Amino acid sequence: MNIAIIGYGKMGKEIEKLIEKSNHTLVSIIDSEEEWAECEDELEKADVAIEFSTPSSVVSNIKKCFDRNLPIVVGTTGWNDAHEELKNLCLEKKQSLVWGANFSVGVNMFFAVNKKLAEMMANYPEFDVDIEEVHHTAKLDSPRGTALFLAHDIVKMASSKLGKTESPSMSTPVISSKRISNTPGTHIVSYQSDNETIEIKHVALNRQNFAQGALIAAEWIVPKKGFYSVKDVYDF
Ligand SMILES: NC(=O)c1ccc[n+]([C@@H]2O[C@H](COP(=O)([O-])OP(=O)(O)OC[C@H]3O[C@@H](n4cnc5c(N)ncnc54)[C@H](O)[C@@H]3O)[C@@H](O)[C@H]2O)c1
Known part of the structure; x- marks a missing residue:
């Protein structure tokens, strides 16, 4: 597979390292708006683009891939407001896009476990839930996409049970954010009653x-x- 990397920061460089070790080929690297024009010939050869840039450039980058019939993997976060518009455009133009706030296989298992635990907990309002996220100091905004997604699934499971039992804590989970240098990302979901605690935790090591x-x-x-x-x- 011929791959174009869009966004050559920390994530773009990790992807380059993996491509070098795989049977895929890196055909282009774009790290700014200006570089699109210089890379047209390379992009012609690409089968897919992997996009980890910035919230302010991601929407324009997606549209550029649609214009070139280039399937795109979008890792950049912070464009939720544009999802609907881009989904419609993607379907209308018969293009291919897959997005994720977190592509880690372990985190996606963690999401599934979080949802199952929330489903069980929705019947036990004596448990209070909270979410803790820890990221590296360069991530300024908080909470980040992964913590919001965990909270979203907890609220969804709580509201699907409303009418049986209401859990006020699950309807508005508290998210606390810490910033520590050299930490790729930790997420902890904990439920506490007066008598016991249940915690699930995911730690990204790199x-x-x-x-x-x-x-x-x-x-x-x-x-x-x-x-x-x-x-x-x-x-x-
Ligand atoms: N989905 C996931 O699994 C996942 C994992 C890690 C990070 N992220 C997200 O990915 C994004 C990038 O993360 P990062 O740590 O690599 O950031 P980074 O700041 O290290 O890199 C961003 C890069 O984008 C480049 N850029 C700016 N404008 C551009 C444009 N118009 N076209 C192409 N490139 C452009 C910048 O020059 C920079 O090199 C962030 O939104 C981050 O939250 C997602």
Whole structure:
């Protein structure tokens, strides 16, 4: 598979390392708006683009891939407001996109376990839930996509049980954010009653887990048409 990397920061460089070790070929690297024009010939050869850039450039980058019939894996976060518009555009133009706030296989298992635990906990309102996220100091905004996604699934499971038992804590989970240098990312979901605590925890040891997942998603999206999320890739 011929791959174009869009966004050559920390994640773009991890993906480059993985491509070098794989049987895929890196045909282009784009790290700014200006570089698109210089890389047209290289992009012609690409089967798929992997995009980890910035919230302010991601929407324009996706549209550029649609214009070139280039399937795209989008790892950049912070474009939720544009999802609907881009989904419609993708379907209308018969293009291929898979996005994920977190491509790590372990995190996607963690999401599935979080959902199952929330489903069980929704019947036991004596438990209070909270979510803790720890990231490296360069990540300024908080909470980040993964913590919000965990909270979203907890609220969803709580509201699907409303009418049976209401859990006020699960309806508005508290998210606390810490920033520590050299930490790729830790997420903890804990439920506490007066008598016991249950915690589930995921720790990313480095960025390779995200890059590996993005490469799996790239192989998965190439033969498909449509707008997908990483959940469709792993199907846990
Ligand atoms: N989905 C996941 O699994 C996952 C994992 C890690 C990070 N992320 C997200 O991926 C994004 C990138 O993360 P990072 O740590 O590599 O950031 P980074 O700041 O290290 O790199 C971003 C790169 O994008 C480049 N860029 C800016 N404008 C561009 C444009 N118009 N076209 C192409 N490139 C452009 C910048 O020059 C920079 O090199 C962030 O949104 C981050 O939250 C997602």
